[in-house]
Amino acid sequence: MIDDKYDIVVVGGGPAGTMAGAAAAKAGAKTLILERDAVFGIPVRCAEGVAVFHLKRFFDIDEKYVAARLEGAVLHAPDGSEVPVASEDFGMILERTLFDRWLAENAARAGAALLTKSDVDGLINPNGRVEGVYFTRLNKRYKVKADVVIAADGVESRVARWAGIPTHLKPVDLESTYQYLVVGIDDDHNNIHIYLGNEIAPGGYVWVFPKGKGIANVGIGVLTKYCDGGTAFRKLNEFIANRYGKVSIIGEAAGGVPVARPLKNPVKDGFMITGDAARHCNPVSGGGIAAALIGGNAAGEVAAAAVAKGDITESALKVYLKRIDKDIVKYHRRTYRLKEGVIKLTDDMLNKTAHNVLKLPPEKRTIVNIFLRGLASQPKLAVDIIKAFI
Amino acid sequence: MEINTISETKTVIPILIEPQKCDLCGACIGVCPPDCIVLTDHTLAIIGLKCILCRICLSACPVGALEWNSDNDNTKMLKSVENYDR
Numbered sequence A: 001m002i003d004d005k006y007d008i009v010v011v012g013g014g015p016a017g018t019m020a021g022a023a024a025a026k027a028g029a030k031t032l033i034l035e036r037d038a039v040f041g042i043p044v045r046c047a048e049g050v051a052v053f054h055l056k057r058f059f060d061i062d063e064k065y066v067a068a069r070l071e072g073a074v075l076h077a078p079d080g081s082e083v084p085v086a087s088e089d090f091g092m093i094l095e096r097t098l099f100d101r102w103l104a105e106n107a108a109r110a111g112a113a114l115l116t117k118s119d120v121d122g123l124i125n126p127n128g129r130v131e132g133v134y135f136t137r138l139n140k141r142y143k144v145k146a147d148v149v150i151a152a153d154g155v156e157s158r159v160a161r162w163a164g165i166p167t168h169l170k171p172v173d174l175e176s177t178y179q180y181l182v183v184g185i186d187d188d189h190n191n192i193h194i195y196l197g198n199e200i201a202p203g204g205y206v207w208v209f210p211k212g213k214g215i216a217n218v219g220i221g222v223l224t225k226y227c228d229g230g231t232a233f234r235k236l237n238e239f240i241a242n243r244y245g246k247v248s249i250i251g252e253a254a255g256g257v258p259v260a261r262p263l264k265n266p267v268k269d270g271f272m273i274t275g276d277a278a279r280h281c282n283p284v285s286g287g288g289i290a291a292a293l294i295g296g297n298a299a300g301e302v303a304a305a306a307v308a309k310g311d312i313t314e315s316a317l318k319v320y321l322k323r324i325d326k327d328i329v330k331y332h333r334r335t336y337r338l339k340e341g342v343i344k345l346t347d348d349m350l351n352k353t354a355h356n357v358l359k360l361p362p363e364k365r366t367i368v369n370i371f372l373r374g375l376a377s378q379p380k381l382a383v384d385i386i387k388a389f390i
Numbered sequence B: 001m002e003i004n005t006i007s008e009t010k011t012v013i014p015i016l017i018e019p020q021k022c023d024l025c026g027a028c029i030g031v032c033p034p035d036c037i038v039l040t041d042h043t044l045a046i047i048g049l050k051c052i053l054c055r056i057c058l059s060a061c062p063v064g065a066l067e068w069n070s071d072n073d074n075t076k077m078l079k080s081v082e083n084y085d086r
Ligand SMILES: Cc1cc2nc3c(=O)[nH]c(=O)nc-3n(C[C@H](O)[C@H](O)[C@H](O)COP(=O)(O)OP(=O)(O)OC[C@H]3O[C@@H](n4cnc5c(N)ncnc54)[C@H](O)[C@@H]3O)c2cc1C
Pocket: A011, A012, A013, A014, A015, A016, A017, A034, A035, A036, A037, A045, A046, A047, A048, A049, A050, A118, A119, A120, A121, A152, A153, A154, A155, A156, A177, A178, A179, A219, A254, A255, A256, A257, A274, A275, A276, A277, A281, A286, A287, A288, A289, A290, A292
């Protein structure tokens, strides 16, 4: 049964959408989540790494969606130097198929209605005010009204544009990615491995995220600015041929990761944007699961509270920005400046950085220290970066 | 090679979509300034009428599923990308 009107309609059933839907429903709002694909959690376009503490903020971890727990990370400089990185929480590798499905279940249990194979293709927005969505399901078009529409449609972020908010990414702000699920590699499987270098992955990196012994997500992100068509695919194949020779591939996917500043204003009357659609990925790492959970949850709660109060104006919904200010907005603005510095590092600088960092005691080899050292050879940049962290 | 680009006004643009290569990942959609790339019914299409021929989508595509058809070349960008910036 599809009703004509909901308090809240969420577009997109990734982590941001299902978190928003669960939070809204839990707060008592009549909520509908619309997902274009046939199953929540498929296809997977993700390396599936996430820090444990982010998940623990919201729920007890259910082992059924955990593929592997990690001990640490190792950065590989272009000349092959390996730098083990210190951190308290390297987190784990998820089975996103199961995790996203679990999040959908969680939203359903909270009381949200969910629909798959439902492609949102327009907004009801007479006079520019968003009042609901149009979607097509099994060749039938539906019109559903909503007090608040939450756009969680991922990297495409078209829904926001229909509401008049420009979200297209500049070539310097999109990582073009390709990933294989590889079996038969005999790498260390207790750490994630990151390979840096302008030959290996211009403006990005290659990752090896182990999902158990002998199986890993091996993927690449390259900055669109430095690409012509198909660069990610080509460079990943080169990397695999050079490092592993022959491997078995049991899955593959292309993807796009926004590495932009978060949208300045992700709300307007009756409308909110969250997750990748709001450009909430970490601009350096490209990780976006944590931000999708944090932002989605905040968007859902704020929307439900606004509906309950009967005030769904932009100014009422702006509480959302306060809720994500520390974890996403400020943090990612800072990280964005770090990205601007990092993409300028030459291979030579990366190698020197690795050698310098290896002189530090292991506990001081944090990601921030590493990049700060790297940028030390570029005084002007270093000042910018240091500013970004204070 | 067939031109897969559909358009509301039959405007033909020099971009070829190779459906066999396209993974429907949406990266090209994320960068398209005038929002003229559409993914629906498991098919990617470009609304030729709105395309400004900036070629950013070609670079963004991880697999090279978008190609510039030089037989039908019109290298001039129709509108500056900055017109769309936030
Ligand atoms: C190759 C790759 C590796 C990555 N690795 C990591 C990692 O290791 N760790 C990490 O934290 N992050 C990683 N990310 C980023 C992470 O996957 C995203 O940040 C995260 O999935 C964002 O969640 P979301 O809910 O905002 O969007 P998505 O997960 O993209 O969900 C959006 C959903 O909306 C649906 N949708 C879109 N348009 C419509 C429409 N019109 N109507 C209905 N439904 C629609 C889509 O089908 C999709 O299900 C990676 C990304 C890529 C591409």
